[in-house]
Amino acid sequence: MSGVFYRLHGLNPSPYSVKMRALMRYRRLPFVWDAVGSPRDIAVAAGLPPVIPVLRFPDGRLMNDSTPLAHALEREHPGVRSVIPDDPGLAFVSDLLEDFGDEWLTKIMFHYRWYYAADRAFAQTWVVSSRDPVMAQDVRQATMTAFNDRQVGRMALVGCTEQNRPVIEESYRFVLDTLDRQVRSLPFLLGSRPSLGDFGIYGQLQILSVDPTPAAEMRSRAPDLFCWLMRVDDASGVEGTWIDADESLPQGVTDLLRHAAVTYLPFLHANAQALQEGREAFDVELLGRRYAQAPFRYQGKCYDALRKKFAALPEPSRRRLAPVLEEAGCLRYL
Numbered sequence: 001m002s003g004v005f006y007r008l009h010g011l012n013p014s015p016y017s018v019k020m021r022a023l024m025r026y027r028r029l030p031f032v033w034d035a036v037g038s039p040r041d042i043a044v045a046a047g048l049p050p051v052i053p054v055l056r057f058p059d060g061r062l063m064n065d066s067t068p069l070a071h072a073l074e075r076e077h078p079g080v081r082s083v084i085p086d087d088p089g090l091a092f093v094s095d096l097l098e099d100f101g102d103e104w105l106t107k108i109m110f111h112y113r114w115y116y117a118a119d120r121a122f123a124q125t126w127v128v129s130s131r132d133p134v135m136a137q138d139v140r141q142a143t144m145t146a147f148n149d150r151q152v153g154r155m156a157l158v159g160c161t162e163q164n165r166p167v168i169e170e171s172y173r174f175v176l177d178t179l180d181r182q183v184r185s186l187p188f189l190l191g192s193r194p195s196l197g198d199f200g201i202y203g204q205l206q207i208l209s210v211d212p213t214p215a216a217e218m219r220s221r222a223p224d225l226f227c228w229l230m231r232v233d234d235a236s237g238v239e240g241t242w243i244d245a246d247e248s249l250p251q252g253v254t255d256l257l258r259h260a261a262v263t264y265l266p267f268l269h270a271n272a273q274a275l276q277e278g279r280e281a282f283d284v285e286l287l288g289r290r291y292a293q294a295p296f297r298y299q300g301k302c303y304d305a306l307r308k309k310f311a312a313l314p315e316p317s318r319r320r321l322a323p324v325l326e327e328a329g330c331l332r333y334l
């Protein structure tokens with residue numbers, strides 16, 4: 001199969017895996033979805049960071065980390081069903097939304113998955129049966145317990161604590177309500193075609209639409225969003241256009257930016273400061289409550305990348321976007 005196909009090594013219960021799968025389907029890139037065994041071992045064996053998904057290019061190269069991967073695919077297949085808006089200002093909004101999805105919504109995903117007993121039980125089954133659907137019962141039980149314990153043990157590291165729970169759950173409800181309205185007025189966030197921002201948000205929400213507690217909340221509170229996720233999952237038939245960069249952003253996008261300005265961005269800012277000062281922990285006020293966590297290096301890099309991208313915008317785009325970001329409360333963090 002080499003030479004023609006990509007091979008995407010991921011798992012169904014992995015948000016970044018389904019993000020990349022949806023993106024590749026939309027882009028009509030020929031690929032095989034290789035979703036059993038341990039894709040993480042493939043990354044490790046190739047000397048890559050131990051995260052999934054891992055993409056094998058037709059020439060045999062292996063690469064992971066969904067954001068650089070999405071950009072690498074843009075370079076491989078330029079201009080064909082790109083997920084990067086042509087306008088640099090809109091492209092920046094797409095990057096910001098993607099990062100918000102990848103790095104903030106993932107806290108919501110991880111919290112719901114490992115906090116409530118019903119979700120923990122389901123997640124163990126989903127992950128372990130994805131790796132090997134026909135394991136012997138005793139091995140399966142031990143593998144499920146070990147995976148549960150490892151993930152629950154990581155909750156505090158990513159900020160999924162009892163103290164932070166109200167912020168995380170309130171943020172989930174805000175995102176559900178906002179996107180449920182938004183997807184009724186425009187097929188995707190920045191037009192009638194999906195952007196990288198759509199895929200970042202989709203990845204985390206797709207998992208939240210399956211794990212029992214957040215899924216029940218989504219289906220009752222945001223049924224249009226639930227249906228939107230099914231559309232993004234395979235958008236290979238979509239032919240669309242971007243919104244006009246001279247027009248104002250869709251209301252739901254502005255609302256999400258406003259929300260990022262009181263959740264993800266102040267978090268990123270406080271995280272970066274704590275990293276710089278070599279502190280072991282930090283706390284920051286989000287949505288009127290104290291949110292506390294240990295600094296996270298990868299998110300320090302995400303913040304740096306976002307600020308550099310904003311600084312590198314061509315002057316006319318920056319001039320047009322700055323008042324919008326200012327109004328949303330984002331500009332001071334960029």
Ligand SMILES: N[C@@H](CCC(=O)N[C@@H](CS)C(=O)NCC(=O)O)C(=O)O
Nearest residue numbers: 014015016050051052053065066067
């Ligand atoms: N920034 C990476 C994150 C990927 C990631 O964290 N993947 C998770 C699974 S969804 C993972 O592999 N975690 C490490 C592990 O479980 O060992 C990306 O965008 O691909």
